[in-house]
Amino acid sequence: MEGAEEAGAEIAVDSKDLQQQSKAFDKLTDRVEDRQLDSSRVQSAMASIAASREADLNAKRLREKELASVKINPADVEFIVNELEIEKNVAERTLREHKGDAVAATRQLLSRYPL
């Protein structure tokens, strides 16, 4: 009888702990209103973040255009995709970077690790 009571108490304590635990976990994903900032100060702060994207985009576009003009053999793309188990676009890009030379492209990929 005494043992049974102790067992009961233990279970009660255990379930209480579990309750607190699950409550804490639940709290993690509670919806909370975000703190608001002063409007006038915010506007001047926004102005100070200027985008300098244009130049980067232009450089990237030029590079892509250059690569796109390289002719590559579809059989070579298929070979690299199959042998090295990489994405098709990666294989294509590497071939273009090596001006369509399948051996050179494959060797460069082999020296890259992991692929």
Place this chain on the structure above:
Amino acid sequence: MGASLPPKEANLFKLIVKSYETKQYKKGLKAADAILKKFPDHGETLSMKGLTLNCMDRKTEAYELVRLGVKNDIKSHVCWHVLGLLYRSDREYREAIKCYRNALRIDPDNLEILRDLSLLQAQMRDLSGFVETRQQLLTLKPNHRMNWIGFAVSQHLNANASKAVEILEAYEGTLEDDYPPENELIEHTEMILYKVSLLEESGSFDKALEELHKKEPKIVDKLSYKEQEVSLLSKVGRLEEANKLYRVLLSMNPDNYRYHEGLQKCLGLYSESGQYSSDQIEKLNALYQSLSEQYTRSSAVKRIPLDFLQDENFKEAVAKYIKPLLTKGVPSLFSDLSSLYDHPRKPDILEQLVVEMKHSIGTTGSFPGSDVKEPPSTLLWTLFFLAQHYDRRGQYDVALCKIDEAIAHTPTVIDLYSVKSRIMKHAGDLTAAAALADEARGMDLADRYINSECVKRMLQADQVPLAEKTAVLFTKEGDQLNNLHDMQCMWYDLASGDSYFRQGDLGRALKKFLAVEKHYADISEDQFDFHSYCLRKMTLRSYVDMLKFQDRLHSFPYFHKAAIRAIRCYLKLHDSPKSTAGEDEMSKLAPAQKKKIKKQKKAEARAKKEAESKSEESTASGASKSGKRNVKPVDPDPHGQKLIQVEEPMAEASKYLRLLQKHSPNSLETHLLSFEVNMRKQKFLLAFQAVKQLLKLGAENPDSHRSLVKFFLMTESISAPTTEAEKLRWRVLEAERPSISQLQNKSLMEANKEFLGRHEDSLVHRAAYAEMLYILDPSKKTEAIKIIEDSTNKVVQTNEALGQAREWKLKDCIAVHTLLDTVLLDSQAASRWKSRCAEYFPCSTHFEGKHCSLMPDSVYNSSRKSNENGDTPNHPMGQTELSDGQLEAFKSLSVAT
């Protein structure tokens, strides 16, 4: 949102959304049903009802309703958003992102959708997308603090720390001068420290230091402040100031090794390699002399000098260090000194010192040169230390002598049996090790640590049912072994998987290894909720650390081990598909016996099926008893039988191989397995890449050599290429071959011979040479065997009085035995090798040494009943007494010196 509904129903719809947000799902369900009564085809209501059901674990219904919702209202951003949330909850992140993008196409500036999208982008590490989304959120709602912080963090993660600093500074410009209020001191502290760490990370140390000093009044985390300051002072070269600050930190915590390291660096006394000049040693000694006067209770201050002191100074210091610990009886002393054993001379000094101590205490009751009488336990702990010392040095016979002396001295100390168990494991008797660990466990049934150690030893001895029974003594009632899985107990999964693998049960083994992989997948998913939580709490430094930790999660040892073993399972499945030893034996039997056994197997299968269905029923009934809807799904493949039915084992192996290649590229084993898998897949270029990696990491490793020879033997034996692809492959290999220095102007046979020439004295290298010799030319089998048998097991570190340690390792000798038996296929040579190794490893069960537990007179013979809880009612604490007979049996495990 719900615009087409009348006002009453529109309000109910808002209630559904609010109930979902505040997790009051029943209320939301009620509201949804009320709307659907009048508008049964309303897409958005159907979607929200589905989402609510999803949170109530009614997933099948949820998907039906949400898909119906999208179908009925395909132009609603709410419906697409909800479908995305559903996919997200099932971790289908790519599908979820598609849905969010569809939703944004309809409503481009929807804040909720953008926020959810940013969470997914963070989870998937789509960092450029993350930056764009966070920027859009900031543009739309610049007066929300979280949007500033989120944008800054996204820039940081996208490798633009300086941009992140700009954003944080702009954000600070929005704050009042008396900011922060009392209740936000902690959040603001974290933001400042994060900003300082960004400056540090981008190399602006001076600026970081300036910012840190300027903001000091607002930083409430003084410890982080000091630690960050001292790091920056060191980096800008203000070593005097850093020195002073490290001493302040040491006064706060003199046992923090990072502070000791920092202090040493400031003084120019730190050594990465552990090599010190005599001048450095002198200065370090003076430093620690001074520190020991200042911090008399610090263990680190006493222990660190043992790392840099040498010879007589070392002996003196280590004697002073260990004496009080032996007197006090500290069991972890040997572990504490373990790192000293990597030094060439310190183990000998330690041995000499402790042997002297043991002798002196044994004869006079005092330490050498002392008149103070030691308590009787000092001798015990000295013997305990010596046993571990000799175990570490591979002298298992001497180690056993010492531990037996200690047990004879005080047979009730649990640690003695644990250490003896470990010695027996190293000596090769896993059965005895398990029995001893069980004996230790029996002496304290309330200690889970020794219970776990016992379970592990039982698994190592392949006693899986006994291990399971022992493990469940500490698991939650009712759930038993599943509890270990639920609590992500990976050491258990690995150890039991290894045991099943050794016993040839690939299904169960694979089941266990993949369970570990699943734990890691779960840990990876666990980060999801913190992408918004940490921005709210502003614990940004910890958040970024967590993200970086998650990025290299699969590089941790447990994942590495599980993936390697899983791949080995798949290799076995590939090499012998669906065949078992039983089936092989079946083919040899007479037809009548065959029939009989088949019948028996059928009966067994039927009984097994019934047992499984019963266990499923009991699981289901258990769930209904508890009354909870949240029922754990029944495991459809509890013993891994479906796992071994896999159609393409090599494709499965490749999944884990890719993770190893990405996260464990410096492990030889990664590339060995890559070689094995890709050779079987006929992906010769990938196999070649693996060989190149092996040669880069360890060109002289025996396994690297094996792979090199096997690869070129295979490719050279292939007939001339015919297809375009074959020709191209051949050209690539031709272009690459000159870069393999081992093969320049040499045949494979010559390369193999040169390899032997470089490693004539090494058993494992000789074995690799012999194996490759046989593979290159099977007619040279006799020569190969001779090379192995002519190997010499040299003596190292002679101590005449206390036996000898030899060069060969037990596991290497076992590997050679396997090689002779299964590769060279010479059972007589294998038998000779076994007899020879039985002499070197008398406790090894593999070699059936004369002192192992397989011997009829051994106390650990398998006929002995296991010591289970409650088996000895006369001794409630377990076996605490040794009868004379058992004592004699223990002694028989020793070797006369």
